[in-house]
């Protein structure tokens with residue numbers, strides 16, 4: 174089993190483990206019981222598709238460890254990541270006798286994790302939470318780092334807190350039932366960890382592409398653990414968005430703009446980030462901040478994990494969006510640009526022309 178300690182210097186400081194292993198779902202109860210939280214009831218927040226595949230296995234494991242699970246379903250999907258879901262879940266917790274000693278267990282993807290995390294941080298001013306992520310994105314990214322949140326009509330993740338879980342239990346076997354597109358999309362956040370900090374991840378993804386795409390449990394275990402280690406190092410050094418944590422936004426500046434420009438309908442998050450990483454690499458090489466060879470490598474690796482939706486947006490509109498972002502963000506848009514494999518730099522402003530050129534190139538690459 175891979176066990177990664179996440180140490181956060183925040184106020185108050187905290188520490189917890191992320192456990193990553195094939196088949197671990199069956200031991201979730203035992204691992205939670207070992208936390209010695211001195212309580213029996215646990216409230217399992219999940220959504221119907223996840224419950225269908227993995228609910229029983231988790232419940233059996235919790236019951237076997239003498240924990241008394243209560244299942245609370247929320248409707249599936251990003252559009253239910255809102256305050257209504259929080260208040261509905263909280264109301265049902267009260268009805269089922271939850272008190273300050275309640276434990277919330279999140280079983281699902283990033284949506285369930287973010288909602289359950291926020292629920293735990295608000296319920297009676299804060300109760301404990303355990304994350305049991307079941308998507309690639311949630312296992313290697315969303316369940317680590319303590320960010321919780323919901324969307325408002327006015328924008329994504331506008332309400333949220335920092336509330337770290339007591340434990341993360343990631344079982345790569347649960348990824349077997351993920352829809353293909355969701356599965357591939359999440360892998361790009363792993364690739365991101367390779368480019369920003371750990372070249373070994375990048376090489377592993379080059380060398381083990383078939384095994385990874387076939388969802389080989391051991392290959393996924395390695396990839397997820399290595400990516401979690403990167404995220405743990407970064408958030409450990411910097412819980413909030415200030416300095417080092419910014420590097421996690423590699424590929425996200427243009428990625429977010431692509432998502433927003435297409436009304437969140439064309440790209441899954443990881444897919445937009447994939448194109449964003451290609452764009453950032455092209456920009457870096459165009460500005461002579463890195464070798465063209467690096468851009469070439471990132472592009473071919475991204476395309477090796479394709480298919481990706483076509484980039485069918487006007488480059489000018491993406492540039493304009495970044496300009497608009499700039500006004501709302503104290504006059505700077507930070508770009509994270511690769512310097513060499515495993516190292517990036519934060520560049521406060523990139524000329525509009527470079528952005529336009531890079532997006533044009535994405536359009537071209539995605540038609541090929």
Ligand SMILES: NC(=O)c1ccc[n+]([C@@H]2O[C@H](COP(=O)([O-])OP(=O)(O)OC[C@H]3O[C@@H](n4cnc5c(N)ncnc54)[C@H](O)[C@@H]3O)[C@@H](O)[C@H]2O)c1
Nearest residue numbers: 222249282283284285307308310311314315320347350351
């Ligand atoms: N807190 C953070 O730091 C952080 C970081 C990145 C993303 N996020 C958030 O994560 C969310 C996206 O998460 P996501 O990509 O996991 O999407 P998701 O939670 O919507 O899951 C995608 C789909 O897969 C289904 N699913 C999940 N696990 C499954 C399984 N094992 N088998 C079959 N189906 C399964 C879900 O029901 C859903 O329909 C966004 O809201 C984003 O803002 C949060």
Ligand SMILES: [Zn+2]
Nearest residue numbers: 362425442446
């Ligand atoms: Zn992301």
